[in-house]
C-alpha cells in the first residue's frame with residue numbers, strides 16, 4: 001500500500017458526496033478509538049463500511065492528514081481532524097421553530113451537541129408553551145423571534161412546523177436574521193440567495209427504499 005492520500009486543503013470545493021461520507025468514517029474511527037485501536041488504513045475502513053478504498057483515500061485527501069505506508073492513519077488524529085474539518089467541534093447555535101413532537105425530541109437529543117449543534121431556544125405559536133422550557137431550553141412565542149435572535153446568537157433555524165407552515169416560518173426566520181435552515185418538513189422550502197438550506201425529509205428516503213425493495217434491488 002502506498003502512502004495514504006495526498007493533501008488538497010481545498011475545503012471550498014469539497015464535493016457533496018464526500019461531505020456525506022466523511023461522517024461515516026468519523027463514526028467508525030470513533031469506535032476504533034474507543035476500542036483502543038491505534039492505526040487504521042483506508043482498506044480497513046473500506047471493508048467495514050462498504051465504500052471503495054480508493055474513494056476513501058480520495059475523500060480523506062481533502063483533510064490535513066497523511067497516513068503512513070502500510071500502517072494507515074493514526075486513529076486519534078484522524079478522529080480529531082475529521083471532527084474539526086466537519087465543523088463538529090465548533091458550537092453552532094440553533095433555534096427550533098415548531099416545538100411539537102419532533103421539535104421536542106431534537107431539543108432533548110443531547111447527541112446533537114457532539115456534532116457541534118447547540119439548540120438555544122424554541123419558538124412556537126402555542127400560548128401554553130410560551131415561558132416554559134425543555135431541558136433548560138427556553139420556549140418563546142414565534143412573534144418574538146426577530147427581537148430575541150440577536151441575543152441568542154443563532155444562525156441556524158430548525159424547521160419543525162406542520163408542512164403547510166414551512167415556507168412562511170422560513171421567510172420569517174430569514175427576515176429575523178437566520179442564515180441557514182435545516183428543514184425537516186416534507187415541503188421543499190426556498191430562500192433568498194446566500195441562505196443555506198438543508199432539506200431533510202425522511203419521507204424521501206422512504207420513497208427510495210420502497211422503490212428499491214419493489215425492484216428487488218437491496219443495494
Ligand SMILES: NC(=O)c1ccc[n+]([C@@H]2O[C@H](COP(=O)([O-])OP(=O)(O)OC[C@H]3O[C@@H](n4cnc5c(N)ncnc54)[C@H](O)[C@@H]3O)[C@@H](O)[C@H]2O)c1
Nearest residue numbers: 098099100101102103124125142160161162163165184185
Ligand atoms: N414527528 C416526527 O418524528 C417527524 C419526523 C420527520 C419529519 N417530521 C415533520 O416535522 C414537522 C413537525 O412534525 P411534528 O410531528 O413535530 O408536528 P407537531 O404537530 O407535533 O408539531 C408542530 C409544532 O409546530 C407548531 N407551529 C405551527 N405553526 C407554527 C408557526 N407558524 N410558527 C411556529 N410554530 C408553529 C405547532 O404549534 C406545533 O407545536 C412536520 O412537517 C412533519 O412532517 C416529523
